[in-house]
Amino acid sequence: MTPEELKATIAGVITALNDSDGLGIEIPENLVVERPKNRDHGDWASNVALQTAKKAGMNPRDLATRIAERLGADAGIDAVEVAGPGFLNIRLAAGAAGRLAADIVAAGESYGTGESLAGHTINMEFVSANPTGPLHLGHTRWAALGDAIARVLAASGADVTSEYYINDAGSQMDTFANSVLARMHGRDVPEGGYPGEYIADIARTLLEQSPELAEADEDAIREDVRARAYEIQMADIRGTLADFGVHFDMWFSEKTLHDSGALERAVDRLREQGHVFDEGGAIWLRTTTFGDDKDRVLIRQDGAPTYFAADAAYYLDKKDRGFTEKIYLLGADHHGYIGRLKAIAAAAGDDPEFNIEVLIGQLINVNGAKLSKRAGNIIELRDLIDWLGADALRYSLARTPADSPLTIDPEVLRSASNDNPVYYVQYAHARSCSVQRNAAAAGITADAFDPALLDHETESTLLAALADYPRVVAQAAELREPHRIARYLEKLAGLFHKWYDSCRVTPRADEEITPVHSSRLVLDLATAQVLRNGLGLLGVSAPERM
Known part of the structure; x- marks a missing residue:
């Protein structure tokens, strides 16, 4: 039950x-x-x-x-x-408790999903790194947590769109293009440019594709180089995230806001709401009305829009696309953005306590990680994946609350021991699959399942934990805390190992197969399913052999 x-x-x-x-x-x-x-x-x-x-x-x-x-x-x-x-x-009653095992097996991947957030339409933006370089350690935590939160929200019935905001407008793109052009012509990057070896790699790729660029006038080819270098770098970002198991439903270009006139329309709409004023030749949004520490400039004296204007236009674009709730996942140095983003929501006529949510992730550190040879002064996400493995990295990031600083110990994550949390949980799943293979070899099936026979103390405890899984998922979704699922899986793995030590699924050589063995097989199948479902919500694989 x-x-x-x-x-x-x-x-x-x-x-x-x-x-x-x-x-x-x-x-x-x-x-x-x-x-x-x-x-x-x-x-x-x-x-x-x-x-x-x-x-x-x-x-x-x-x-x-x-x-x-x-x-x-x-x-x-x-x-x-x-x-x-x-x-x-x-x-x-023993039978009512034990019947849950068969219910879980029948439900399969859907066990643990629910409707607690049904009717919620959510846009969740995370990572959103500038397309001027590779993803690095600073992006790693939100890549893992953001994807896990999106999965958990969807499992609880929400209509979720995960979105990557591409900062492809502004001076950093000019700096990026000038850095590539310098490398194409054998010069050091200009002061304030991007010095990483990846810039030289992009330059070589462009020259291999179009050798004539080497002799062309730089001013004449600057726009073309910027566009093509941008595509190369974005392909690297997309590929790295794919290798990390992170999926985005929407890749949103900031440049489209500028090119489409969305910034100007946003200013007009906010002015109609009564919150825009002109002062000193600039156009301002009166965000102090909504608790911000100071009013914010939308359009400078020279007519150039600010980043804040793009933030406002982007928020309104999300609203126009039908997203009632907008979740922003930002880094540890973005605390100041909370007030201004909520002020935008309020100025747009929304409820800042419901329509927008800003989550701040704390810094992480990986002991012994080396700076990237390719990027020069950062630790690349791709290098971390190659070194630690996507599963170990994602699980370790997901099992700690986002607002807690985190230090990762690579020696633990690379070890095949119970001290390694992801190994401990994955091993429980692999062990349960081994039980199923041994049961099949012994001729045991689930046909003689009798829930009342699952009456051993370890079985009652294991069943109770399995029954608790839907609540854990719903709570993780409500609180945006996927670490609750990771900690639950570790507890479940421990209970499974105790049950495995106490209750045999396959009989000893001189024993007959009885309905007890069949019933225990169903409990094993149910446990494997929950372990698999939970790992899936964290974006971590559930190996059948280890």
């Missing part, structure tokens, strides 16, 4: 009490069913009597007693006890 099924059973009992005794109890929308802190108190606990007694005009403990009497008569429930002022401690 899943928590949702138990909630439905409790709701049915309350409805029956209303019909038979005329109690008039309102079934709460947030009917609570949760694990008791002390498992000796039962499988599940509910405070439904405390939630509803006052409106029903009853003493909570008396109401809990009446609910317990009817609830205990359900075939799936072994016992119900009333504790304290009116808590219900519920112990499931």
Whole structure:
């Protein structure tokens, strides 16, 4: 019996009490069913009597007693006890608890998904590195966490679009083009240019493609070089993210905002809202009205738009595309952006507490990581993937809250030991697959499954953890905290290993195959499915052999 099924059973009992005794109890929308802190108190606990007694005009403990009497008569429930002022401690019948294993196997990849965020239309922007160089350590954390958050939101029913904002407008693109041109003609990059070897690589590629560029006038070819160098660098960024298992639904060009007149239209729209003013020859947005520390310039005195104007136009573009909620994932040096982005939302007539959310990730450090030979002064994401592996890197980044600084120990991540969290979880999945192969070789199938036979202490504990998985996913989505799934998987892996040591799926040589073995096989299949589902939400593979 899943928590949702138990909630439905409790709701049915309350409805029956209303019909038979005329109690008039309102079934709460947030009917609570949760694990008791002390498992000796039962499988599940509910405070439904405390939630509803006052409106029903009853003493909570008396109401809990009446609910317990009817609830205990359900075939799936072994016992119900009333504790304290009116808590219900519920112990499931062995068969009802064990049936969950078969339900999980039947649900497959959909187990753990839900509708808690159904109706939410979310745009989530993350990474958004300048297209002037390779992705580096500073982008790594949000690449892993952003993708995991998007997966978790979708698993909870939200309509999510993951988006990469390409900063392809502004002076950095001129600097980028001038750096490539300098390398094409054998010069050092100009002061303030990009010195990495990757610039020389781009220059060589362009000369191989078009040798005539070597003799062409630089001013005449600057626009062409900028566009082609940009495409080469973006291909590198896309390829690196693909190797990291990170997918974007939308690649949005900042340049399109400038070329389409979106910045000018944004200023006009915000002016219509009454929040734009002119002063000193510049055009301003009065963001202090909405809690920002100072008003922000949209258009400078010389008529040039600011980055803030592009931010405003981009926000309005997202709004026009139908995204009710916009999530921005920004780096540790972007705390100042929170107030100004929320001010844009408010100036646009939105609710800054609902329509926009800004998440700030703290810095990470990788012990022993070397600066990239290609990029010169950074640690490249591609090098980290080659060194540590995408799975180990993604899992280690996902298992720590984003707002906590993180130091990664490569020696641990490269080790095949229980000290390595990703290895520990992946090994549990591989071990469960090995159990399935051995069971098949022994002729054991799931056909004789009897949920009541899953009555060993380690089986009850393992089933309870499996039942908790949907709640963990929903909570991770609600709080934007995929680390909850990683920590859950580590706990589940530990419970699985204890069960594996205590309960055999395949009989010993002198034993007959019984329904117990068949039932345990189903429990093994269910555990493997949950491990696989959880790892998938983190963008980590679930190997069948290790």
